[in-house]
Amino acid sequence: MKLTRKEFEAQLALAKSLTGEVRKSQIDALRAATVVDVDEKGVETPIEIKIADEPVVAPVQPDIKGMIGSAVAEALKAIAKPAPLQQPAQKSFTVPAEAKRVSRLAAFKGDRGGVSAEERAYKFGMWAMAAIGIKSASEFCSTHGLVHKTAHSEGTNTTGGYLVLPEFSPDIIALMDVYGAARQLLKVEPMAAD
DSSP states (O other), rough: OOOEHHHHHHHHHHHHHHHHHHHHHHHHHHHHSSEEEEEEEEEEEEEOOOOOOOOOOOOOOHHHHHHHHHHHHHHHHHHHHHOOOOOOOOOOOOOOOGOOOOOOOOSSSSBBBBBBBHHHHHHHHHHHHHHHTTTHHHHHHTTTOOOOOOOOTOOGGGGGSSSSOTTTTTHHHHHHHHHHHHHHHHHHOOOOOO
């Protein structure tokens, strides 16, 4: 193949923009080409142009397995050590006489952690009223260390994602079997862990 200097330089620039085996074959073809200078009269003079050998560099392949392994390890660390829920210390109190029931409590049963069913029921009622914006209930919750938000954020656990305080969770979970519509309509598959 015979090329003028200008054609050769254009072909070389194109070949260098390629990659892999295509690049190598194009540069080898240019090395075998005859390059000529053409003067004003059209006389061709062969010239020798050498293409320097380029160092062979292996393409950089990302370590996908390592990257995935690192991401999984970091996620497991975060799951293994959840941030503790910051709650103010709870004050002890007595359920007001006007709030006491004459009949048995249906939802809250037995003592849990030294707190009676009546106290848990009253606290839950105050927490629920605070959640809908009742000022006296909000003050009670602030005084007694019950975290409450008037606008829950379902995506973040610490800002209401669980919707129910851990203190009340066992009582609410116990009600799912009795009152939960999904549990009445669907088959329950027991799991080994959460």
